[in-house]
Amino acid sequence: MMVISCVGCARLMPDTPTDKEESDYVGTVTVIYNDEPFDNENIKVTFIPGADGETASIKIHKIRFVPKMPVTIDVTVPGVSTSSEGSKTVLSCERSIPLAMGGEYPKYTVTDLSGEIAGDELTFSLNFGEYPTSFKGRLNNK
Amino acid sequence: MLTAFLLSILYMVSPVCDTLLPPATVTALKESVSLERVASPFSLIHGETLQKTGTYRHNMLSGKVPGLHIPEYGASLTSTVYLRGLGSRMENPVMGLYLDGIPVWDKNAYDFDWEGIRCATLLRGPQGTLYGRNSMGGVLALQSLSPSDGSGHTLRLEYGSANSLRAGVVSSFGRHVISATFRHSDGFFPNEFKDEPCDPYDGISAHWKWEGDPAGDLILGNTLWVNYSKEGGFAYGQWIDGELHPVSYNDEGSYRRLSVIEGLNARWSNDALAADAAASVQILSDDMHMDQDYTSASVFTLGQRQLSGAGTLELRLRRNDTQSAWQPQTGLFALYKQNHMTAPVTFKRDGIERLILYNANSHIPTDIGYLEIPDARIPVDSDFQIYTWNIALFHESVFTVGDWQFTAGLRFDYEGGRMDYDCLASLHYRFVPTMSADKPFSIPYTGREGHAGSEILPKLSALYKATGALSLYSTIAKGYRAGGFNTQIFSDILQNLTMNSLMEDMGVYLDRPIVSVSADDTEYDPESAWNFEAGARLRKDNLHAELSAYCIDVRNQQLTVFPPGMSTGRMMTNAGHSRSAGVEAEIDWRPGDFRGCLSCSWCDARFVHYQDGNHDYSGHHIPYVPGYTLFAGAGYSFRLDGLTIDADLSARGAGPVWWNEDNTLQEPFLLRLDSRVALVFPKWELYVRGENLTDTPGRSFYFKSVGNEFFARIRPRAIFTGMTIKF
Numbered sequence: 040m041m042v043i044s045c046v047g048c049a050r051l052m053p054d055t056p057t058d059k060e061e062s063d064y065v066g067t068v069t070v071i072y073n074d075e076p077f078d079n080e081n082i083k084v085t086f087i088p089g090a091d092g093e094t095a096s097i098k099i100h101k102i103r104f105v106p107k108m109p110v111t112i113d114v115t116v117p118g119v120s121t122s123s124e125g126s127k128t129v130l131s132c133e134r135s136i137p138l139a140m141g142g143e144y145p146k147y148t149v150t151d152l153s154g155e156i157a158g159d160e161l162t163f164s165l166n167f168g169e170y171p172t173s174f175k176g177r178l179n180n181k
Numbered sequence: 182m183l184t185a186f187l188l189s190i191l192y193m194v195s196p197v198c199d200t201l202l203p204p205a206t207v208t209a210l211k212e213s214v215s216l217e218r219v220a221s222p223f224s225l226i227h228g229e230t231l232q233k234t235g236t237y238r239h240n241m242l243s244g245k246v247p248g249l250h251i252p253e254y255g256a257s258l259t260s261t262v263y264l265r266g267l268g269s270r271m272e273n274p275v276m277g278l279y280l281d282g283i284p285v286w287d288k289n290a291y292d293f294d295w296e297g298i299r300c301a302t303l304l305r306g307p308q309g310t311l312y313g314r315n316s317m318g319g320v321l322a323l324q325s326l327s328p329s330d331g332s333g334h335t336l337r338l339e340y341g342s343a344n345s346l347r348a349g350v351v352s353s354f355g356r357h358v359i360s361a362t363f364r365h366s367d368g369f370f371p372n373e374f375k376d377e378p379c380d381p382y383d384g385i386s387a388h389w390k391w392e393g394d395p396a397g398d399l400i401l402g403n404t405l406w407v408n409y410s411k412e413g414g415f416a417y418g419q420w421i422d423g424e425l426h427p428v429s430y431n432d433e434g435s436y437r438r439l440s441v442i443e444g445l446n447a448r449w450s451n452d453a454l455a456a457d458a459a460a461s462v463q464i465l466s467d468d469m470h471m472d473q474d475y476t477s478a479s480v481f482t483l484g485q486r487q488l489s490g491a492g493t494l495e496l497r498l499r500r501n502d503t504q505s506a507w508q509p510q511t512g513l514f515a516l517y518k519q520n521h522m523t524a525p526v527t528f529k530r531d532g533i534e535r536l537i538l539y540n541a542n543s544h545i546p547t548d549i550g551y552l553e554i555p556d557a558r559i560p561v562d563s564d565f566q567i568y569t570w571n572i573a574l575f576h577e578s579v580f581t582v583g584d585w586q587f588t589a590g591l592r593f594d595y596e597g598g599r600m601d602y603d604c605l606a607s608l609h610y611r612f613v614p615t616m617s618a619d620k621p622f623s624i625p626y627t628g629r630e631g632h633a634g635s636e637i638l639p640k641l642s643a644l645y646k647a648t649g650a651l652s653l654y655s656t657i658a659k660g661y662r663a664g665g666f667n668t669q670i671f672s673d674i675l676q677n678l679t680m681n682s683l684m685e686d687m688g689v690y691l692d693r694p695i696v697s698v699s700a701d702d703t704e705y706d707p708e709s710a711w712n713f714e715a716g717a718r719l720r721k722d723n724l725h726a727e728l729s730a731y732c733i734d735v736r737n738q739q740l741t742v743f744p745p746g747m748s749t750g751r752m753m754t755n756a757g758h759s760r761s762a763g764v765e766a767e768i769d770w771r772p773g774d775f776r777g778c779l780s781c782s783w784c785d786a787r788f789v790h791y792q793d794g795n796h797d798y799s800g801h802h803i804p805y806v807p808g809y810t811l812f813a814g815a816g817y818s819f820r821l822d823g824l825t826i827d828a829d830l831s832a833r834g835a836g837p838v839w840w841n842e843d844n845t846l847q848e849p850f851l852l853r854l855d856s857r858v859a860l861v862f863p864k865w866e867l868y869v870r871g872e873n874l875t876d877t878p879g880r881s882f883y884f885k886s887v888g889n890e891f892f893a894r895i896r897p898r899a900i901f902t903g904m905t906i907k908f
Contacts, residue, residue, distance in 0.1 A: 101690055109544055113688030140550060140687045142615035 061087050064161040066176020072105050079103055084161060084174055088121070095119045095130070097163070104147075104170055114139045116149050116165070128156040130163055137167070210279075210302065210322050211311045211457075213499055213508040213579050218586055219304070220642035220654035222247075222716050222729040224767060224780070227300045228326070232337075233829065233857060234814075235870055235901070237295045237347070237362070239278070239321065244812040244833045246303045247765035248782035249276075249319075252805075254882035254893035256414030256436035257384075258467060260291040264318035265305065265733060266761030266786025266806045267710065270882075271669070271741045272753050273662050275318035277308065281325055281390065281404040283444030283461045284312070286491045286518060290440040290465050293408040294386045296337075297351040297360030299324045305765070306731060307660025307712045309638035310590035313514060313573050317660025317710050325404065328356045328392050334908050341901030343367045343378075361387040369896050370416035374429040374477045384410030402446040411437045417475045417884070417891040425880070425892050432472035432482045432529075439466045455501040463491040473672075474887050479529035480536070481887075483672070489520035491569075508579040516571040516596075521564075526672040528559040536887065541680050544691050552683075553611045555619055561675045563604040565668050571596035577640070584647075590640040590658075597633030600666040600703070602626070606679045612687050624682045626675060630704050636661045650721040654714075661709040662739060670702055670752035705753045710735045725769040733761040738803070742793070742842075756793075759803055761786035774818040776829075781811045791842070798842045805883075807835040809850055818861075825861040827868075830854070840883035851879040851895070865906040872899045 064086065068079040085098040097119055101111035115138040122129045132152035136143045147168040154163025159178035166172065212219050224246040226236070236242060239260070240251035250263040262268050267275040278285040285291060305319040312320050330353065337349040349362035363385045368378030386408035394400045415434040419426045444461040466488050474480035497512035528537065533554050542551045577590035604626040609619040642656035684691060716729030740756040763784035770777045786803040802808075814831030836850035854875050859868035873896060882893035 108546065109692050110546070110549075110684075111690045111692075112549075140612045140615040140689060141620065142612070142617060144615050146548075 061085060063179040064174075064176040065179040066161070066174060068099060068102055068172060068174045070102075070104055070167070071171040077103075077106055082174070082176070083179065084176055086156065086161060087115075093121060095121050097130075099174070104167060104172075112139050114144070114147070114167070116152065119152060124155075126157065130154040130156070132165070210282075210304075211497065211510070211512075213510045213577065214503075214586070216302065216304075217652070217718070217720070218579075218644060220586075220588060220644040220656045220716075221304050221306045221308070221714070222718075222727050222765060222767070223305065224303045225300060226302075228298050231295065231298055231301060232905070233827070233859070234831070235855075235857070235872065236301075238293070239291055242301065242303070242321070244810045244835060245780055246305070247767050247780045248305065248763065248784060248810055249303065250807050250810060250835050252881040252893075253896065254416070256380075256412055256469070257292040257410055257438060258289040258436060258469065260288050261805075262291075262318070263806050265731060265763060265765075266759075266784045266803060267318040267662075267733065267735065268806070269739050269741050269753065270805060270884075272665050272705075272739065273315050275315065275662055276303075277312050277316035277320040279312075279320060279322040280406055280442060281323070281402070281444060282446050282457075282459050283404060283442060284493055285442060286463050286493060286516065287440075287465050287489060289438070289467060289487070290408075290442070290463070293406075293410075293440065294347075294362045294364055294384060295323065296349040296362035296386060297326045297358060297388055299326045299330070305729075306656060306714055307638075307640075307658040307710060309636075309658065309660035310575055310577055310592045310640040311510075311512075313575075313592060313594055313638075314571060314596065314636075314661060314663045317662055317708070317712075325388060325390055326351065326353060326358050326360070327390070328353055328358050330358075336906045337362075337903065339901050339903030341903075342899035343369050345899070345901065347903070356391055356393050358390045359388070361385065368413055368416075369899070370428050370894065372416075372429065372434075373427045374431050378413065379416045379428050379434065380413045382410065382412040384408065384412065398450055400448045404442075404444045404446070406442040407440070409437075409439045411435075415471055415475070417882075417893050419476065420883075420890040420892050425894070428475075429477055430472040430475045431477045431479060433470040434472055435468075435470045437468045440464070450501050453501055455499050457495075457497045457499075459493070459495045461491075461493045463489075463493070465489045473526070474532070474889070475891055476889065478531040480532035481526060481528045481672075483524065483526050485522065485524045487520055487522045489518060489522075491516065491518035506581045508581075509576065510578070511576045512574070514571070514573040514575070516569070518569040520567040520569075522567065522668060524563045524565065524668060524671065526561040526563070526675070528561065528676075530557055533559060536676065537680060541684065545689065550613050550615060552687075553613055554608055555611065556608050559606065559608045559679075561604065561606045561672060561679075563602065563668070563671045563675070565603075565666075566601040567666060567668075568599045569596070569663075569665075570598075571663075575638075584645055586644040586646075588640065588642040588644075590638075592636075592638040594636040594638065594661070595633070596636075596663060597631065598663075598665060599629065599631040600668075601629050602668075602671065602703075604671055604675055606675050608679070608683075610683055620686075622683055622686060624675075624679050626671075626678060630666060632664060632704060632706075634664075634707065636707065636709065650719055652718045654716050654718070656712070656714045658712050658714075659709065660712065661707050664705050664707040665753070667703045667705060667752040674703075702752055702754075705739060706737050706755045708735060708737045708739045708755070723771045725767075727767045728765070730764045731762065735759045735761065738788075738791075740791075740804075740842075754793075756788065756798075757791040758789040759787060759791070760789050761803075761806075774820065775816070776818075777815045779813050781809070781813075783809055788842075793842070796842070801842060801844045802839040804839050804841055806838065807850075808837050810835045811852070816857075823862065827857070827859040827861055829857045831856070846883060846890075848880050851877060853877050853879075853895070864908060865904060867902075867904050869900065869902045871901070872896065874898060 068082045083100040087096040096117045098115040119132045135149040150166045152165035164173040261270045262276045274288045308316040308320045335351040339347040345366040347364045351360040366382045368380035370379045372379040389405045392402045441464045447458045469485040471483045473483045495514045499510040573594040575592035580587045607623040640658040644654040714731040719726040737755040738759045765782040768779045786806045791798040811834040816829030819826040834852035838848040840846040853873040857870035876898040879895040880892040
């Protein structure tokens with residue numbers, strides 16, 4: 040079913056990857072900080088399918104959680120479940136310890152991740168520790 | 182001795198050193214006319230005077246030649262020459278050095294012990310037309326004794342302060358002259374941390390010269406200079422809150438060097454033409470170790486090992502009739518040099534904490550974590566292959582019209598350089614709390630930099646013989662100092678690159694990456710200067726006097742700078758535009774048994790425009806250049822039956838010296854007193870001589886490392902006694 044779905048996608052949009060391909064998206068990450076939205080624009084997010092075909096990792100590049108943070112960091116959310124619904128790939132994860140700075144980073148444990156890949160668009164929302172975070176971006180073909 | 186004295190007078194009043202030489206001698210200088218007719222000021226010091234004043238290294242000429250300042254610090258490779266406000270403490274010199282007509286191509290080989298030197302001549306002002314690159318301040322030509330001076334043997338032995346021993350021998354026989362000198366010193370500056378002398382020295386220099394005329398119209402000369410030294414050095418004390426502390430550092434400071442210069446001179450002539458050829462092969466192998474932070478902490482060390490080889494060839498053609506009104510000279514010069522340098526920097530535990538971890542962790546919020554490096558030391562290996570080449574075509578014509586003499590010259594230089602660098606930093610790191618184990622990390626840094634360019638060096642001069650004793654002259658000439666590569670800044674580049682790459686390896690990106698310098702800073706451009714000069718030369722009986730005034734306009738001034746902050750390297754930069762103006766005077770008077778001399782200079786060298794991006798230094802004095810130099814000496818020979826007593830006293834001074842671009846640190850004018858008393862017998866002499874008799878304290882060098890300031894002190898009082906035997 041997944042193969043048929045992907046083939047269908049490929050016929051409609053030749054540049055759209057299947058959910059078994061690693062692909063980069065560029066868009067805006069919004070972090071709710073002190074009840075105010077804080078936008079990280081032009082952020083690259085890499086969708087990395089797992090070998091089991093059922094899970095994936097999402098790597099968010101150079102994100103800043105609070106405006107005054109003097110560094111940006113790469114954060115990877117492993118163990119994200121993937122499933123196909125029609126032409127969409129649905130993403131979900133109840134709880135995951137992200138990887139950052141060379142190892143697990145439990146301080147920013149991810150909860151309530153939900154999202155989807157539809158066409159060339161990736162959207163998801165999650166909580167990074169105490170920070171509600173969302174992403175919306177388009178496939179980066181470069 | 183009387184003969185020697187008369188000879189010395191003869192030297193002083195003679196037109197030129199080389200005109201005294203017999204026809205079979207190949208000379209050190211290239212001028213078409215005698216030195217007396219050269220429209221540049223020159224200082225000529227004959228061998229006997231060099232011996233009597235304890236001048237056996239080039240830095241001992243400081244002050245004796247007006248405007249010349251060669252501070253003694255570091256080790257034998259240092260050889261920083263300042264002349265007429267020109268010069269910088271690193272890389273290419275502003276004064277060319279010629280040994281029997283062979284150019285010494287590596288400044289690291291300038292400082293060696295002399296023995297068997299017949300005379301030292303220093304031509305001041307840009308000599309670019311005939312001598313090319315790196316002679317924009319002047320040229321020092323050493324002429325060694327020739328076999329045609331006659332057979333004979335000389336032994337010298339000297340012992341003195343700091344357990345210093347100097348022994349020398351000169352032997353002239355047949356067509357050969359062989360000389361050798363050995364010097365040992367325990368050192369003058371203690372390293373308090375190690376409780377041992379900081380600057381011991383052992384060195385030997387040897388020279389072989391052969392001259393012959395296998396055919397009537399062909400003269401050949403071979404000159405071989407070899408010197409080896411093993412020494413300490415780098416006697417730098419820290420400057421804290423206006424107080425200079427003793428030398429106290431924990432890591433090795435040493436320098437070993439082997440230098441070989443083999444030169445072949447040939448002169449062919451017929452009735453119309455004379456052709457000179459000079460070819461040389463020069464090899465330098467050295468090994469330096471330095472405690473780069475110069476403190477008792479284990480911050481970082483530098484090693485530098487070089488193996489360089491150079492070949493030079495020069496061909497010159499000129500008219501053989503020296504009485505002709507037109508004296509043209511045309512020449513071709515070529516050089517190729519290759520230098521393999523390894524310069525490993527090792528960051529030790531204190532350096533890892535202060536320079537690397539502190540830098541990195543100060544950028545990381547504490548609630549995220551911190552970086553840890555468990556290594557006891559981090560090696561940063563650097564390997565350089567540096568190639569230099571130069572080819573030049575030059576012409577100079579001298580026209581004599583009555584009492585006037587006009588000189589016009591032009592030189593075209595094309596030169597280039599290439600540096601291949603291959604660096605690698607290796608370490609282990611762990612980010613706490615996210616990483617449970619150390620991770621190996623290495624960062625290679627390789628690349629190539631290169632440059633090539635041409636220089637045109639014109640010269641115009643006029644000399645007017647006002648009377649039989651007085652000549653007036655004026656010269657306009659251009660000189661240049663070659664560009665090059667900043668190998669000493671790679672430790673900074675690697676340190677910053679390692680930190681940034683390591684952070685990126687963890688997925689952490691600093692908003693303001695740690696950057697002080699980049700690969701673009703590893704090259705610097707040639708420096709060029711226009712020199713405008715006027716002077717007067719007086720030769721009257723036993724009075725020899727010269728007065729000259731100059732103004733030099735310098736573009737792309739090469740300046741040694743320290744990158745801001747906790748930097749570990751230093752680099753040459755082109756500091757915009759500067760100018761140097763000054764007056765030099767030299768008097769030598771020898772009536773009867775009295776001798777007196779005075780050499781003095783005033784120099785005002787300033788930046789016309791120098792903005793380093795943070796500060797405007799326009800109008801400031803150029804660092805390290807003394808405002809005045811002075812040498813004043815007087816002596817008398819008391820002649821008794823079969824014995825002469827020579828008594829000489831001299832004062833030598835330099836300053837003020839501004840140590841930094843801000844001109845906030847200054848060394849005042851320092852005067853030191855030297856003297857010598859000798860009992861001279863027909864075949865031998867005994868003497869006692871003293872240097873810095875008043876034990877005047879002073880500083881000879883300033884630099885910064887890792888944000889700290891350091892000075893080198895001038896040598897304390899030293900007394901030597903010695904003897905010379907001739908047979």
